[in-house]
Amino acid sequence: MPQIFSTHSLHPQVTADLQAAGEFRVASAPTAEAIxxxxxxxDIVVVRAPIPQAYFAAAGKLRAAVxxxxxxxxxPLDAATGAGxxxxxxxxxxxxxxxxxxxxxxxxxLRRYPEVSADxxxxxxxxxxxxxxLGRELSGRxxxxVGMGNVGTALFRIAHGGFGMKVLAVTSRPKALPDGAEASDLRHALTHSDVVVLACPLNDSTRGLIGAGELALMRPGAVLVNVSRGPVVDEHALLDALQADAIGGAVLDVFDRQPLPGEHPFLSLRNVILTPHMAGITEESMLRMGQGVVTETRRILAGDKPLNFCNQAAWPKYQTRFGERISG
Structure with missing residues (x-):
């Protein structure tokens, strides 16, 4: 039977489906050493934790990382592609x-919940x-x-349709914006927004996107929300801005170093909401993501290309390794 190895436990229904597809195992810890x-x-690795680059060369049976x-x-896409x-x-x-x-x-x-709860x-x-x-309403603001992919588009629908908010969208594809979203550059969005949400991928162009200069553009009471990746924001600059009350506060779900160290200064601030990289995790989303993993796993084990194939350049070497042809 093929072995399906997951860095984390999965939704019970998803676990049952993967057990039906092969021998399902879960890492004892989501660490490079355990992986x-x-x-x-x-044969398949289900990824919810960073995968060491060396893993792809060492795992000789590995067909796919899902x-x-x-x-x-x-x-590490280059390592995976190089290994086929x-x-x-x-x-x-x-x-x-x-x-x-x-x-x-x-x-x-905006309703000052951290202070209210603590006091x-x-x-x-x-x-x-x-x-x-001193509380403020979200409606009409x-x-x-920043980033109008799936998350940004879903956020637009809730913010604009549900709260009547004006939406300034920072995107590389302004022609694809939904009706009601206004294309904007980063400077304009930072200067004119009451809430700034970072929903962009981490890459060379977004690493360090928000630094001291960008934070200085924000309104004094504005809120910064980061559900992207930690390195998109200069944490030292953000800490300075928060401690000086230069902005209204920050919502941080991701950090430069994860888990967040217990002594981190963010933990002592009352104008910050911190969550442990869980913005995308609910019972419902875990099931939906897991069902997607099951679909891709079944396709790959059957010799088909995955539906969401992220490194097409790996296909020729993959075929050489496993003697398979493109299906359908």
Missing amino acids: MAEGLQA RHGAGLDMI VLVANVPGANSVTVAEHCIWSALAL LRSSGWAVARAHSD TIGI
Whole structure:
């Protein structure tokens, strides 16, 4: 039977489906050491943690790495392609989940939830309730969305259709914007938005996209939401801006270093909402992403190309390794 190796546990229904497709195993820990020690006999690796570059050369049976989600930064594509290993992902399965996370967390900051919650517990009703005088509504405000892929588009629908927000969209494909979204450059979006959401992929052009200069453009009460990847933002510059109350606050789901170190200064700030890279995770999204993984796994094991084939250049070497032809 083919072996399907996952870096993490998966939704119970997904687990059952993968067990029906082969021998299903889960890493003892989502670490490079565990992946290298336990996953070298895999035919398929299901990716929810960074995969070491050396893994692809060492795992001689490996047919494919299937990303449980959309982002490919956890998979060294060049190494996979060079080894003749297919890479597939599941785009869009958790886009509404991430979009909802952006909305509720931005609302929480505008209504000063971190201060209210902390003070209600430590200082009592009256002190906590006093924060409400400074709370702000989301409806009718302006949101800047950096990256109009699946997440950005889902966020547009909720923000514009549900809250009547003006949407400034920073995108490389302005002609593809939905009706109601206004194409914008980054500077304009930062200067005119009450909420700025980073929903772009991490690549050479977005690494360090938001630094001290960009943060200085934001309105004093504006909120920055990062559901992209940590290195898109200069954390030191953001920390300085937050400590100086130069912006209204930040929602951070991703960080330069993950897990976030227990001594990190972000943890002591009251104008920040921190979550452990979970913006895209709910029971529903885990099932949808897992179902996408099952579909791709079945196709690959049957000798077909994946539906969401992310490294087409690997196909010739893959065929040489496994003696298969393109199906259909």
